[in-house]
Amino acid sequence: MLLLKTERDRLLRPLQAVSGIVDKRHTLPILSNVLLERTDGRLTLLATDIELQIQTIAEQTDASEPVALTVSARKFQDILRALPEGEVALQAEDKRLLIRSGKSRFTLQTLPAADYPRMSASTEVAVTVSLAQRHLRRLIGLVQYAMALQDIRYYLNGMLMVVRAGEFRLVATDGHRLAYASMPLPGVSEEIDIILPRKAVLELARLLADNDDPVQLRLGATQAQFNFGSIEFITKLIDGKFPDYDRVIPVGHDRVFALARTTLQAALLRAAILTNERFRGVRMVLSAGTLKLVSNNAEQEEAEELIDVDYHWEPMDIGFNVNYLIDMLSNVAVEMVEISLKDSGSSALFSFPGQDDFKYVVMPMRI
Amino acid sequence: MPIRVLPELLISQIAAGEVVERPASVVKELLENSLDADATQVSIQLEEGGVRRIRIADDGCGIERDELRLALTRHATSKIASLDDLERVASMGFRGEALAAVAAVARVRLTSRTRSARQAYAVHTEQGGDPSEVVPAALAQGTVVEVADLYFNTPARRKFLKSTATEYGHCEEAVRRIALARADVALDLSHDGRQRLRLAAGHETQRLHALLGADFAEHALPVSAQAGPFRLEGRVLPAPMATARQAAQYVFVNGRFVRDRLIAHALRQAYADVLHASRQPGYVLYLDVPPELVDVNVHPAKTEVRFRQPQDIHRLLQQAVERALARTLVASPDRPQSAPFARYAESPPSQAVQLGLGVSQPRAAYFASQTIAKAWRDMPSGEGERAHAAPAASIPDAEQALTRVSAELRRDAEGDLPPLGYALAQLHGIYILAQNAAGLIVVDMHAAHERILYEKLKQGQSGQFASQRLLLPVVLTAGPGEMATLETHAVALAELGFVLGRAGPEQIAVREVPALLAAADVPALLRALLADLAEFPASRVLEAHRDELLATMACHGAVRAHRSLSLPEMNALLREMERVERAGQCNHGRPTWVGWPLAELDRLFLRGR
Numbered sequence: 001m002l003l004l005k006t007e008r009d010r011l012l013r014p015l016q017a018v019s020g021i022v023d024k025r026h027t028l029p030i031l032s033n034v035l036l037e038r039t040d041g042r043l044t045l046l047a048t049d050i051e052l053q054i055q056t057i058a059e060q061t062d063a064s065e066p067v068a069l070t071v072s073a074r075k076f077q078d079i080l081r082a083l084p085e086g087e088v089a090l091q092a093e094d095k096r097l098l099i100r101s102g103k104s105r106f107t108l109q110t111l112p113a114a115d116y117p118r119m120s121a122s123t124e125v126a127v128t129v130s131l132a133q134r135h136l137r138r139l140i141g142l143v144q145y146a147m148a149l150q151d152i153r154y155y156l157n158g159m160l161m162v163v164r165a166g167e168f169r170l171v172a173t174d175g176h177r178l179a180y181a182s183m184p185l186p187g188v189s190e191e192i193d194i195i196l197p198r199k200a201v202l203e204l205a206r207l208l209a210d211n212d213d214p215v216q217l218r219l220g221a222t223q224a225q226f227n228f229g230s231i232e233f234i235t236k237l238i239d240g241k242f243p244d245y246d247r248v249i250p251v252g253h254d255r256v257f258a259l260a261r262t263t264l265q266a267a268l269l270r271a272a273i274l275t276n277e278r279f280r281g282v283r284m285v286l287s288a289g290t291l292k293l294v295s296n297n298a299e300q301e302e303a304e305e306l307i308d309v310d311y312h313w314e315p316m317d318i319g320f321n322v323n324y325l326i327d328m329l330s331n332v333a334v335e336m337v338e339i340s341l342k343d344s345g346s347s348a349l350f351s352f353p354g355q356d357d358f359k360y361v362v363m364p365m366r367i
Numbered sequence: 368m369p370i371r372v373l374p375e376l377l378i379s380q381i382a383a384g385e386v387v388e389r390p391a392s393v394v395k396e397l398l399e400n401s402l403d404a405d406a407t408q409v410s411i412q413l414e415e416g417g418v419r420r421i422r423i424a425d426d427g428c429g430i431e432r433d434e435l436r437l438a439l440t441r442h443a444t445s446k447i448a449s450l451d452d453l454e455r456v457a458s459m460g461f462r463g464e465a466l467a468a469v470a471a472v473a474r475v476r477l478t479s480r481t482r483s484a485r486q487a488y489a490v491h492t493e494q495g496g497d498p499s500e501v502v503p504a505a506l507a508q509g510t511v512v513e514v515a516d517l518y519f520n521t522p523a524r525r526k527f528l529k530s531t532a533t534e535y536g537h538c539e540e541a542v543r544r545i546a547l548a549r550a551d552v553a554l555d556l557s558h559d560g561r562q563r564l565r566l567a568a569g570h571e572t573q574r575l576h577a578l579l580g581a582d583f584a585e586h587a588l589p590v591s592a593q594a595g596p597f598r599l600e601g602r603v604l605p606a607p608m609a610t611a612r613q614a615a616q617y618v619f620v621n622g623r624f625v626r627d628r629l630i631a632h633a634l635r636q637a638y639a640d641v642l643h644a645s646r647q648p649g650y651v652l653y654l655d656v657p658p659e660l661v662d663v664n665v666h667p668a669k670t671e672v673r674f675r676q677p678q679d680i681h682r683l684l685q686q687a688v689e690r691a692l693a694r695t696l697v698a699s700p701d702r703p704q705s706a707p708f709a710r711y712a713e714s715p716p717s718q719a720v721q722l723g724l725g726v727s728q729p730r731a732a733y734f735a736s737q738t739i740a741k742a743w744r745d746m747p748s749g750e751g752e753r754a755h756a757a758p759a760a761s762i763p764d765a766e767q768a769l770t771r772v773s774a775e776l777r778r779d780a781e782g783d784l785p786p787l788g789y790a791l792a793q794l795h796g797i798y799i800l801a802q803n804a805a806g807l808i809v810v811d812m813h814a815a816h817e818r819i820l821y822e823k824l825k826q827g828q829s830g831q832f833a834s835q836r837l838l839l840p841v842v843l844t845a846g847p848g849e850m851a852t853l854e855t856h857a858v859a860l861a862e863l864g865f866v867l868g869r870a871g872p873e874q875i876a877v878r879e880v881p882a883l884l885a886a887a888d889v890p891a892l893l894r895a896l897l898a899d900l901a902e903f904p905a906s907r908v909l910e911a912h913r914d915e916l917l918a919t920m921a922c923h924g925a926v927r928a929h930r931s932l933s934l935p936e937m938n939a940l941l942r943e944m945e946r947v948e949r950a951g952q953c954n955h956g957r958p959t960w961v962g963w964p965l966a967e968l969d970r971l972f973l974r975g976r
Contacts, residue, residue, distance in 0.1 A: 152888055153841075175839045176885065243839045278916065279882030281833050298824070321835060321882070347838065363836035365882055366864070 003036065003067055003090040004043050006059050008101065011088055012080045014056035015073075017231060018047040021054060021203055022073040028117075033070035035116045036090070036097075040064060046118060047073060052200050053119045054207075057230040068113035071097045079106050119234050122223040127163050127190040129217040133228055135183060136215055137208040139170050142181035142358055144205055145327045147198050148174035155240030158195045163219065165189050171245045172201075177324045177362040178248055192219050195242055200224075200235035207231060249359050250349050253340035255313045258353045259291070261337045265329040267305040271295040272322045274303040281367040282322040286341075287315040295322065318344040319367040325350075328360045379441055379471030380521060385666075386468040389528065390417025390517055391537035393469050397512050398545045399459035400466070401425035403446060404510065407568060408553045411542060415559065416534030418517050418525075426509040429481035435490040436498040438477060441467035455658040459623060462664075466512075470498075472524070473517045479510040539563060543578050544624040547617055547651055550574050575602075575651070579615040582608060583649060588694070590650075592687035594679060596657045599687050604649030606641040606692060607951060607958045617651045620661060626670045630654075632899075633681045636907060637688035640914070641949050643956030650688070654680070681907070693948035786945055787960065790937035796929035799937045806965040812937075813928050814953035815944050821921035821954050822947045825914065833882040834864030840876040843890045849897050850875070856900050863909050865893070883913055918954040 004011070015034065022032055035046040041064040046055040069092055076099075080088065083101045091098040092110075099106040140159070148156035151174060162169040168185040171178065196204075204226060208215065215228035226233040271282050275295040285292040289312070293305040318341065328350060329337070340349040350360040373381075387393055394417060401409045404427025414420040430438055437443045444463030447453050453461065469475055470492045480487035487506035493499050518525040528534060535558050542556050542564065550571040556564040566574055575584035587602035604615070618630050638648045662673040674680050787810070788803025799810040845853070853860075853867055853875060860867060864881030877889055884892060892912060899907075926932070932940070944950040944959070953959050969975055 152890065153839075156839075173838060175837055175841070176835055178838055248838050276833070278920070279833050279835070279885065281882060319833070321885075345836070347836075361838060363838045365833055365835045366879065367833045367882075 001065070001067065001092050002063065003038060003092050003097075004059055004061055005087060005089045008080055008083055008085055008088045011058055011090075012077070014045050014058040014230065015077055015080065017056050017207055018045050018054040019073040019077050020206065021049050021052050021199065022047050023049050030070060030111050030115055031117070032072060032074065033111055033116070034073040034076060035068065035070045035113055035118065037066075037068040037113065038063070039066050046116075048116075048118060049199075050117060050119075051197060051236050052203065053234045054203070055232045055234075067092050069097060069110040070113055070116050071108045071110050075108060079108075119223075119236075121218075121225055121232075121234060122220045124220045124222075125218045125225075126221065127188070127192045127217075127219045129163060129168065129185065129188055129219070130214050131168070131183075131185075131217065132212045133208045133215045134210050134212060136217075137205065137210060139168075139181045139183060140201060140205045140208070141331055143170045143172040143179035144201050145331050146172040146174060146177055146179035146360075147201065149198070151175065155195055155238055155242055158197045158238045159201045160242040160245070161192075161194050161196055161219070161224070163188060163190065163192045165191065171242070173243065173245070173248075176321070177328075177360065178245060179328065180245055180249060180359040180361075182357045193242065194219055194221075194224055195238035195240060196224060196235060197238055200233075204233065207233065248347070249361055250340070250342070250347050253342045253346070253349055255286075255311070255316075255341040256338060257309050257311045258336045258338045259307060259309050261329055261332065261334055263307055264337065265326065267293055267307055268322055268326050268329065271303045271305050272326065274301045275322050279365070280322045281319050281365050282325075283317060283319045283367060285315075285317050286311050286313075288312055316341065316344055318348065319365040320348070320362055321365055324362050328362075332358065375441075376471060379467055382441070382464060383468040383472045383521075384524075386464055387472055387517075389537055390421060390534050391541040393417065393421055393473070393514055393517065394423070394538045395541040395545070396460070396465035396469065397421070397423045397514070398542065400512075401427055401510070402545070402549060402552065403458045403460055404428045406509065406552060409555075411538075411554070411556045413535060413538055413556070413558045416528075416531035417538045418528060418531070418534060419515065421514040421517075421538075422511065424509065424511040426507075429484070429508060429510055430477070430479040431481055432484065432488045432501060435477060435479060435488055435501050439466055439470045439475065439490065439492060439498040443467070453664065456663065457621070457658050459669075469514055472521055473519065474515045476513040476515075477510070478504045478506050478513075480506045480508055482508060544617065544619075546574060546578060548619045548622045548624060548653075579649075579651070583615055583651075587649070587651070588691045590652065590687050590691045592683060592690070594683040596660065597680060597683050598655040599652060599683055600655075601650065601652035603652070603688050603691050605951070606638065606643075606646070606648075606956055609642055609646040609648055615649045615651060616647070618654065619652070620654045620656060620663075620672050621658065622653075623663065623669060623672075625672050627672055629674065629677050629681055630684060633684035634688060636911065637685045637692065639911065640689075640954065641692055641952045641956055643952075646956060652684070652688075654684070656680070685907070785942065787941040790934050790941060793932055793937065796931055799932070799940065801937070801941055803962075805962060806968060807963040808941075808960055809963070810941065810944070810960040811953070811958070812932065812940065813925050814957055815940060815950065815959040817921050817925035817953050818950055818959055819940075819943050819947050820924050821918055822949065824917040824921055834866065834879045835882045835885040836866075836879050837877065840868075840870070840878050841880075841889045841893075842870050842874055842876050843893065844873050845875050845897070846873070852897055852900050860896075865896075865909075867893075881909065881913075883916065884909070887912065887916075921954060 019034060022034065031049060037044050037046065038061060041061050043058045043061055044055055045058050046053065048054075079099055083104060086102055088099065088101045091100070095110055097108045097110050099108065143159060147159055151157055153175070156174055158172075160169075160171040162171065163185065165188070166185055167182055169180065169182040171180050173179070208228065213229065215226055218225040218227070222237055222239070224235055224237060268282065271293045272280065272295065274297050275282055276297050281295065283294045285294055286309075289308060289310075291307045291309045291311065293307070294302065296302040332352075334352050336353050338351050338353045340351070344364060347361050347363050350362070352358050386396065390413070394411065394413075398409060398411070401423060404425060406425035406427035409423065409425045412420070412422040434445075442463045444461060446458045446461045446463075447456060466475070466477075474492060476489060476491040478487055478489040487504045488501045489504035490498050490501050518528070538558075539556065542554065546554050546564070546566055551568055553568040554564060554566045555562065564577065566577060572584060575587075583602075583604060586608045587604050590599060590601050590603055592599045618625055618627065620627075634648060634650060642648055656674065660675040662675075663669050665671045665673055784804045786803060787808050788801045790799050790801045792800050793812075794800055794809075797811070797813075799812050801808040801810065850869070850873070857867065864879060865877070866879035868876045868878055870876035875893070877893060880887075880889055895912075896909070951959060
């Protein structure tokens with residue numbers, strides 16, 4: 001039975017949107033498959049890794065007879081990608097999926113759609129928010145690099161999403177540094193705090209478009225749903241208590257100076273070459289008018305970078321993991337960054353001059 | 368039931384439960400008595416695994432007639448007289464329990480004659496464990512103890528005994544331990560009339576051969592170190608010789624065989640870097656500790672000891688064994704080979720043998736290699752120079768390689784060839800083939816490079832303990848014992864980059880972690896640290912974790928197989944291997960190179976037959 005006949009790209013693009021989360025080494029074989037489903041004359045593609053599920057509408061079709069089957073996501077995608085541009089026909093045939101295009105012909109094995117573990121959208125939605133895709137995308141970009149990776153404090157392996165009256169905030173931390181970004185959210189009075197898993201955050205950042213089209217957020221206690229474009233994105237949430245970010249963001253650091261982001265970034269990238277390759281320590285030596293970056297490695301090789309800054313307090317010397325600074329600097333697209341310091345034992349605060357919608361806190365390193 | 372004082376026999380039988388676990392414990396106790404009596408010759412005869420009969424005869428000082436009956440009584444001993452003596456006890460026994468305990472569960476006959484006595488006297492136990500009247504007997508000099516029908520009066524205990532072969536095995540092990548500890552005493556052991564061991568006094572090499580096998584006797588490396596009042600002597604088996612079977616693992620503290628957690632830990636750490644996980648280390652070590660700094664009165668069987676300065680002992684053991692195992696190829700032939708059994712002055716120095724490769728042997732000894740060298744010398748010299756000027760890139764043809772080697776050989780004509788020789792070619796991009804004075808050397812280049820990088824990384828990191836402050840302190844719960852341990856070691860930990868604080872009565876907050884381990888699982892690391900901290904130096908535990916990280920880095924940094932190397936690169940690697948410690952094994956304990964002496968190759972081709 002003919003499932004669909006369309007241009008290759010009109011099938012490949014939605015497939016790529018969902019197949020990113022398919023786990024290649026899963027113990028449950030059906031999870032390496034993607035679900036193809038035709039209902040009401042629409043063909044949808046759906047993939048899941050149990051925690052996270054993405055569904056896209058691929059194409060309107062003329063036939064309306066319902067069909068559902070699952071097929072290996074990787075093979076399906078590899079075939080489509082390797083085919084020349086042109087028309088592709090999908091045909092469901094007795095436990096097989098037939099792909100035809102020009103003079104090529106492929107038969108793939110299928111597994112029954114009924115066995116596919118699909119998540120249903122939760123009915124308990126506490127808060128519904130609508131944002132421009134571009135805004136959510138930018139905000140995620142500002143914090144996602146600070147998420148922990150495989151920390152045993154499982155709640156750090158994700159991103160906190162906070163809805164407050166009039167404000168939308170994202171927070172991520174790995175215990176050494178914390179990134180916070182916020183934006184105004186008019187017309188919402190409900191409040192909610194949820195933790196999105198790391199994989200969902202990265203996938204979301206990948207899928208969101210850089211445009212003003214809306215993304216609909218439906219946030220509940222155990223599930224979050226994001227609808228944008230033709231994509232329906234559902235993820236389970238991390239159940240845990242995220243650290244109190246307000247308490248770790250310092251206030252009243254009085255040594256405040258601003259400098260050009262790219263200047264600092266480039267100098268740090270150079271200094272990073274000669275840091276100890278394991279703990280990546282770089283020292284910021286501040287004295288009137290200058291910021292000196294110093295790094296050295298186990299072989300006693302040394303790098304020194306001088307930057308002119310408007311610093312006019314007592315000299316100080318503070319160490320950081322250079323990766324933590326570079327991570328932030330390469331993820332924010334601003335002209336100037338502002339650094340607030342207290343002393344060499346206290347955290348440092350990075351922000352954008354004159355704004356309070358981004359804060360990055362890094363703990364120093366004793367070198 | 369009313370409270371009663373137990374009868375003497377029952378008390379002794381209860382005590383016997385601890386001291387006389389099986390026939391082997393009787394053998395051990397009686398042998399120790401013989402040694403404490405300054406015997407120079409002890410013979411042990413066993414029947415049916417020691418259950419039927421144990422007879423131990425020595426030529427020691429003997430027991431006076433009047434004291435014979437007393438010897439069989441509980442808490443009677445000549446070895447100590449006061450608490451002062453107990454605190455610096457130098458004899459093997461001192462509790463005065465052994466003979467009485469044995470007498471409570473077996474039929475014992477004790478015959479003895481002192482040097483000054485005109486004749487020997489004997490005493491035996493009667494029903495109820497009481498000693499009989501002393502009767503005259505015949506004996507040259509010394510003491511004979513005969514123990515028959517072990518557990519005849521405690522049938523329940525008897526049921527726990529294993530087969531004759533197993534019980535004999537345990538008895539032999541007991542004799543073995545004493546034999547290793549006291550090479551100055553002649554021992555012979557027979558079982559059911561057949562002689563099993565015959566060890567003359569003084570010949571410790573022979574003794575090692577007989578007790579631990581030729582492999583151990585020939586290959587074990589000498590260990591000798593001193594730290595303050597502590598002395599360590601002995602031999603350790605180099606890692607490549609280790610087998611999967613539990614090999615010889617003997618540690619003697621002041622001549623007493625012990626099984627100690629601290630010592631085992633130190634040795635495991637010393638071998639950690641070089642031993643493959645599936646292999647067991649082998650060692651015979653003698654630790655001399657002033658009696659007042661060690662407490663042997665922990666358990667009646669005395670296989671456990673307690674040190675006053677456990678951390679010093681740990682350090683001494685680990686460092687000395689590490690040094691012995693780490694000996695570099697270049698340094699080892701020059702280093703004086705200290706006699707491992709220096710404690711027995713009359714012994715000839717043993718021949719410590721380098722792993723299969725005769726680097727310490729003079730080059731002239733190899734007739735075959737000389738012939739080859741001569742052949743090279745006869746080659747036209749211009750060709751050699753040319754090859755030297757433009758070394759072949761990756762897979763050099765054999766001739767060019769030979770001439771190049773010959774050029775280098777000539778340069779080294781006066782001195783010896785380097786231990787690992789010069790590279791000839793690369794085999795399948797995996798192995799380096801090189802020749803040295805002895806013959807062929809095959810090097811696993813990835814493994815070798817990995818070790819070299821690892822050692823360098825370790826050197827680079829030592830002493831650097833940068834610490835990362837935590838934005839969110841890691842809080843973990845700890846018991847009161849753990850809290851106390853932490854507080855005692857807070858300063859040492861802070862120096863290593865671990866800054867901790869009390870977050871509640873049973874909670875620890877970690878505020879700073881060593882930067883090198885910042886990505887590690889902090890609570891797990893800290894728990895491991897806490898568990899070991901009481902006994903081992905904190906730095907050791909941290910170093911172990913750090914080394915794990917560095918090993919992974921080294922593995923990723925090392926040249927992969929299938930990368931072609933030029934001759935100069937290969938030679939550089941060989942030279943580096945000679946300089947680096949522990950170059951014989953990669954970080955996972957696999958060998959990095961093997962040597963094939965010409966003699967062995969000749970054998971393959973049936974040459975010279």
